[in-house]
Amino acid sequence: MEFRKELKQRILIGEGAMGTLLYSRGIDNCYEELNCTEPDQIEAIHRTYLDAGADILQSNTYGANFHKLKRYGLEDQVSQINRQGIAIAKKVAQGKAFVFGTIGASRSIRKSDLSLEEIKRSFREQLYSLLLESPDGLLFETYYDLEELETVLKIARQETDIPIITNVTLHELGNLQNGVQLNEAFKRLEQLGSDVVGLNCRLGPHHMIRALESVQLPSNAALAAYPNASLPEYVDGRLVYDAAPEYFGSSALQLRDQGASIIGGCCGTTPQHITAMKAAVGDLAPIVEKKMPATKVETIEVREQDRTPALYEKAKTERTILVELDPPKKLGIEEFMKGSKALKEAGVDTITLADNSLASPRISNAALGMLIKSQLDLNPLVHITCRDRNLIGLQSHLMGLQTLGLNEVLVITGDPSKIGDFPGATSVYDLSSFDLISLVKQFNEGLSYSGQSLGQKTNFKIAAAFNPNVKYLDRAVQRMEKKIECGAHSFLTQPIYSTSQIEEVYEATKHLETPIFVGIMPLTSTRNAEFIHNEVPGIKLPDHVRRAMAAAGNDPIQAQKEGVAIARELVDAAMDKFKGIYLITPFLRYEMTAELTRYIRTLDQTKTSEVAAYE
Structure with a gap:
């Protein structure tokens, strides 16, 4: 199978959640370490998703970078954990699904915690480790900060020509946290060489569908959507997701109507959700035309400035x-x-x-x-x-x-x-x-x-x-x-x-x-x-x-x-x-x-x- 060709012919189903599935089983430590300590458990989850209908398996390497592994004293095992993550997924796929190497965002809400130079060094180490195992593609996900995503995408495109999926994450509909509109962000990522641009995490199906309503079909890239199962509920000290798989099936059709060519699941999704989505979209092809709603331009009011001179202005003279x-x-x-x-x-x-x-x-x-x-x-x-x-x-x-x-x-x-x-x-x-x-x-x-x-x-x-x-x-x-x-x-x-x-x-x-x-x-x-x-x-x-x-x-x-x-x-x-x-x-x-x-x-x-x- 050739990924870019398949992407144009049919809707591809992505894998569901790995971390929250492990969390639901009582595991609450470094999930990526399990690639080396309990590979059979990770292999079993991949196999379950493959059997559920997933066309794309993503390596269990979301947080397998220097800075995140350092929290667990595992910073010297970056290469081993990432390579093993790809190896496990490829062992399961056996040509029946594509295997993408997953790299998650490094920045959280505190942008100043990591400089771009620190992010670049950490990213390169993880990227090279994944590429050594020859994945079918790369998946960058849960990027709130567009600056970080653009930075790492440029590096990746200099190093490889394999397919790349770039998924951003929104706090609220319509815009990334720096104010860039979602449609504009996708255009910028496409120009930098991303094969697929999309959304993952934070939003459930309803809000992800709404977010994509304002997004035009890209000129060359495809669209992806990996919604959360639902809003989580806090029960007995643990986060619980409770969205019905049937709801995900009908939502998958609506995501396809908004242009999504890849539909997967993020936090809280299970093999049952993937089964429902696969059954709903079947062998449907991606849409090639999309009617856009009328654009509503929101104006921002500029209030009259306080006539009292600012202290800093006065202190200049x-x-x-x-x-x-x-x-x-x-x-x-x-x-x-x-x-x-x-x-x-x-x-x-x-x-x-x-x-x-x-x-x-x-x-x-x-x-x-x-x-x-x-x-x-x-x-x-x-x-x-x-x-x-x-x-x-x-x-x-x-x-x-x-x-x-x-x-x-x-x-x-x-x-x-x-x-x-x-x-x-x-x-x-x-x-x-x-x-x-x-x-x-x-x-x-x-x-x-x-x-x-x-x-x-x-x-x-x-x-x-x-x-x-x-x-x-x-x-x-x-x-x-x-x-x-x-x-x-x-x-x-x-x-x-x-x-x-x-x-x-x-x-x-x-x-x-x-x-x-x-x-x-x-x-x-x-x-x-x-x-x-x-x-x-x-x-x-x-x-x-x-x-x-x-x-x-x-x-x-x-x-x-x-x-x-x-x-x-x-x-x-x-x-x-x-x-x-x-x-x-x-x-x-x-x-x-x-x-x-x-x-x-x-x-x-x-x-x-x-x-x-x-x-």
Whole structure:
């Protein structure tokens, strides 16, 4: 049999699920390892699918790449596991079915976990291992990220001319997660040399049929559909799929009507589902013409921009002062609002609100941000951590902030929960700070994470964190540059306690046009100074600073004065090099940051007067 010829003459039936079938039998470890440890079990499953009517068997190698096998300590067995996977499938097929080598996606929702270079290296190792066993073709499946799929397809096409099936996966109908329409994605994959373009996983038959309704028949490639059995049900701690095989039979005919030439099954499907689909399509040939529905163009509303200049824009040319004031840990906001008012009167440009700093629960910064906006007429900068919300919660939170008009945000990773008041709480980290910056940027383009339209474009101004208190400053600057590529508009630094360090930061970042707000946090006591010096990772106070704080002894008033005096020296150094100043209020002692704000404004006024007098 010749695959490309057969594909034009009849509907080919793909295999059903392997992983969920093993899972239903109580196996919950590395499925790919079974190629070597229990080959008879994998062989039996392939044989059952062949007997059910499958025309294409796919090797049990979906996750058999370096990065996924490393989780099980099997990274040195990539070649063995992949080669054995093909060998088992070929032993079963015996010319009665095509054998395709399966390669699954590496990227999950956290794109930053693996760089493209890491993916390329891992992919090549798996690809070469599969090709050594001479499969009839390759099947790339469950790719949410089109960039990754295009990257690996280019590599594969350079190495082999055997048939390739490329299946993408959708969060929602119509678009991939980067906003590319499904029809456009298929065209791009076809141009890169894919013989078959299609969908697999995530969607059941109903939604997969709907997704294909908007897809034109490719010019040269064929279409494939591998739906899930259904939406899974959670029963007694296990995921259970419960779609009737008969339903899959009727759905196979509808998938064929939408142009699918290959129809198989993904999560939850069994040999019974494959039997039903084979019986339904029989020897039917693929359709050659398809009537497309009228195209509906969705417009994305562009909301009127906030007329208040963005902080990052202002900081390019004017002195801009941000002051962080932590939301209270207890109910009652009178002192917090009093401090916020005092800071405004002192001349701050805005107040920045941490998101449960030090992993300790505080009053919602969005709630306090709205009060500051409505009562003090300041547009606060609201922090968003990756720690406390999963992807669903983050997207909901962003939509809420946009609705409230809180469009100045600082995206940070967030301290791990184990250092806070509830060390047993879960740190989520669905996204890294890079991923979240990219997500906010995508919101500004009017697209959700899934690629669906939000109906409106948001107008978030994205600040990011920069930690200069590291051994290798050049690496920290490289992280800054990566965050700029992701969409960051400005940076707030961790607190700096050395004038020479401010100079070093300036020299290391002066090539960047992105504004930097230099972080300065006044010390409150010698105990506070020693804690920061000895217990806060990465921060070391200069000896003269520690001596000055020690000299203040246990006198809180004198210690506070000394802390402000030290902060003034740092302010002087920062103002000479940077327009942006980021004052961090310690322990809600807003009178200290208010005093420093007035000091900065006075210095600027004095310099302005001196320049005017000189002219």
